[in-house]
Amino acid sequence: MADRDELLDHDYDGIREYDNDLPRWWLNIFWLTTVFAICYAFYIHAGYSLTTDEKLAKGLAELEEMRVASAPAPADTQSDASPNDILLAIAGDDSRVSAGEKIYMTKCLACHGAKGEGTVGPNLTDDYWIHGGKITEIKQLVIEGVPAKGMLSWKNLMTPDEIDSVVAYIWNLHGTNPPNPKAPQGELLPRE
Ligand code: HEC
Structure with a gap:
């Protein structure tokens, strides 16, 4: 070294x-x-x-x-129906509509009348809508309500199924011409 x-x-x-x-x-x-x-x-x-x-x-x-x-369950992937179609299908299902009727009679009648003719709230049987007459728009309105005008938001007061049912019932009130209808409110939006 x-x-x-x-x-x-x-x-x-x-x-x-x-x-x-x-x-x-x-x-x-x-x-x-x-x-x-x-x-x-x-x-x-x-x-x-x-x-x-x-x-x-x-x-x-x-x-x-x-x-x-x-991945979502196969049942979910197969259904490519739009929210609109799903609601219309519920509106065509008698058991859901009669479930909706019961809900309507306890929760909505006070303001919309026993036959949907309207009292405090608007007539739900005519072609005039303040917030839109498509079934998805009606559902959205029931979910969110119009608290400032006295229409409750129902999203925390009903299950999603109950909301769908009552919307299905309202959809079927269309054109039933109840006696003593409340004067039209909103826009004329005839159903196609
Ligand atoms: C306390 C009174 C009251 C109750 C109870 C009530 N509503 Fe209403 N509802 C109203 C009022 C008032 C309006 C109008 C809101 C506005 O002028 O924007 C309304 C509006 C609506 C509309 C929209 C109508 C349109 O022309 O666009 C729908 C649909 C509706 N209510 C459904 C329901 C359903 C379903 C229930 C029961 C689950 C219900 N309401 C319970 C007072 C009520």
Whole structure:
């Protein structure tokens, strides 16, 4: 081992060098990386780890599993009916309409009349609507209400099914011409 800081004989265009020992810390890191490299090479090439292709296949399989697990139930995917069609179907279902009638008689009659002719609230049997006469608009109005005008918001007072039922009932009141109808309010929006 040469003494520290002893200049060697070569002279590269005026550049000269020592031949000191490498620092301990540097050597330790060198040996550590060497040992790691040997272990790693063994791990990769001796078949202990998955190949890149196998990792890809495994990752894709996991993704597919997650996709299948989070996909909506088949029943949901099959129904591509619009909210409008779904409500119209409920309005054509006698059991839902009579469920809606019961709700109407307890919750809506006071302001819209026993036959929907209107008292405090507007007539629900004519073609005039303040907030739109489409079945989805009627549902939205029942959900949100018009608190400033005295029409309650029913979203926290009825289940979604009950709301659909009472909307179905109202839909069927159309054109029933009850006696003592309240004067039309809103726009003339004849049903197509
Ligand atoms: C406390 C009185 C009151 C009760 C109870 C009430 N409504 Fe109303 N409703 C009103 C008033 C008032 C309006 C008119 C709001 C306006 O002028 O914007 C209205 C408007 C409506 C409209 C919109 C009419 C239009 O021309 O656009 C619908 C639909 C409706 N109510 C359905 C219902 C249903 C269904 C119930 C029962 C679940 C109900 N209402 C209970 C007072 C009431």
